[in-house]
Amino acid sequence: MAYMQLVAAANAEHRDVTGAALGRRTLETGKRDTGMGRILIILVFLAFLGFVALLGYAYSGFLQPEVQNVTQPIDLDLD
Known part of the structure; x- marks a missing residue:
């Protein structure tokens, strides 16, 4: 009782x-059921999710630079 x-x-x-x-x-x-703890957990989770998304985007190949050949003639004055 x-x-x-x-x-x-x-x-x-x-x-x-x-x-x-x-x-x-x-x-x-x-313990008290406060909203601040939940907000902090949600922010950490969203930061982690954003990091994973950025990592996936980087590995997908969309962040590779365009490759092009650059040639420039030079004049060697050996006289």
């Missing part, structure tokens, strides 16, 4: 002095 009350208290919405909700606690970790 006491365990169920603790679980209910852990999952309850926490409020500050003014009564504004601070966030919910998760049952598994007991």
Whole structure:
């Protein structure tokens, strides 16, 4: 019975002095469920995805330079 009350208290919405909700606690970790952590994870994932896309684009051959022969006659003044 006491365990169920603790679980209910852990999952309850926490409020500050003014009564504004601070966030919910998760049952598994007991930590607050904040959006900043999710945003950071999403940004890291997008950066990794962009790096993989750039790597794939580079290996695809679209970044190879055009090759052309350049010849220029020179005059050697050996006299």
